[in-house]
Amino acid sequence: MKYNPGKEENYTASFLANFRSLCNYAEINDPDELKTLLVNSYSNYFFKIEFAKRVDNIDPKESPYYIDELVKLFNEVILDELKIIKSDSLIALKHVTTGRYLSSCDIKYQTGSRRNIVFAGEKFYNSHSIWLLSKIKSHRLNQQNMVFYNDEFHFRHKETNNLFWLSYNYKSPTTRQSEAFCNYETYNACWQIINLESKNRTHNDNNTLYVNSKDIIKLKIIGDGQDLYLRSHDFTFTINDETFQEVVGHEDRIGANDEWCIELIE
Template identity: 30%
Template sequence: MIHPSINVSKANTFEEISNTLKNDIFFISFKHSVKEKLQKLKFDPKDKIYVQFINIFREYCYEAEINVEKQKKLLLENFIKEQKLIRFGSCITLKHVATGKYLTSCNVRYKTGSGRRIVFASQTLSKPNSLWIILGFDQKNENNPIIYGKSKVNFINKGVNESIFISDYYKSPSTGNWEESDSTNNDDICIKSKEIINIRNMNENFILRSHEFHFTFENETYQEIGGHKGRVDENDKWCIELFESE
């Protein structure tokens, strides 16, 4: 039954009636609401019930009157977006959210403390020193598994081929935080590219932090990276992103 508010008296064919109904403001609003649902619909790689996702996707497309070509594009974009997951073996960057600088290492060594190569926050993305390879803590990376929020991992710097760690013995040169992890912490979910994470070491629970404090080695100034045991705040947030070679 057609609602009395919709005037179809001038329609002579079924197609004209259909077009009149489709041009009604309530139907247009309905289509917009379905399109919003479609935009929020996300493919979960952990969910093996792909048929359910496809059925819901097709239902929304039908209700929103989306043609086949547009459906293909939306479906492909959804799969590609959700497949950008961080995995063992991934090459990534770690960008400090508060300062916008990249976690970086180089061949300069600490003059005191551990004597290891320094880790600092760089204004620019320096290849390969700002690139990190994720390896499993036990060095086993069979089948390229997905990284979860509480995964224990090693970040291996691509430039100097050393892993990052937060010392529980040596202090950082500027603020006296712990000198410079082995695990990410972002609840028990898949970690996707461009997600915000915290990084902490496995044993003492020191959290990786940066800030606007600097230290100087050999006439070069570096933004300090350190570990702390205090409350997590904005200085402890890092944006992890897959690095895709140009």
């Protein structure tokens, strides 16, 4: 049997029910044969790696209904694959401490670079807070273009089509740290996601650091100068009587204000 996702609604449940029925009909109950049949049923890179690793935690001698455990694991890995952040995913970044989403718009700073502002906006994502994550360099080869921790990438603001940067030259309007801004130019710099804290993953392995939706992350930009970490806080700035929560880059000690929750939009 071959697993073909997207074939029909509730396909995974139907596939697993058919798999169980066929194994019962053919009287296949050898653990190794059951594992081999399932792992070979789907050619997805993430599935093969994760299923093969996790299945070793199931002891056939302690699981009288071994096929039930395999079916459950298959379903878990399939669901986990849907949470993986991939290159060219649309994502949102929620500041953990304040609950506000990283945002930008066509309003310009009145000081500093005078480019498009970046700020922590509403406590729900909207058109100002959706970003395209595009990988430019990976330290791992993979088939599904998954994003790993420490990959290098760009953030592009979906609404304005501008790239997101931290400035080595201009200061933020309130706290005078590195200005966060958006514009159309490309610089000799890139973003990295660091410091894994996965909330949803059923299996943590420091050797397989896929970035998942709902992971708590820290972000830094690597360029010609010192690495800069992305931060927000309760400080605000005002433009034309409208108040915005400041977002900055910094070189200081990492803390709670540097934590962001990455959310997959599509």
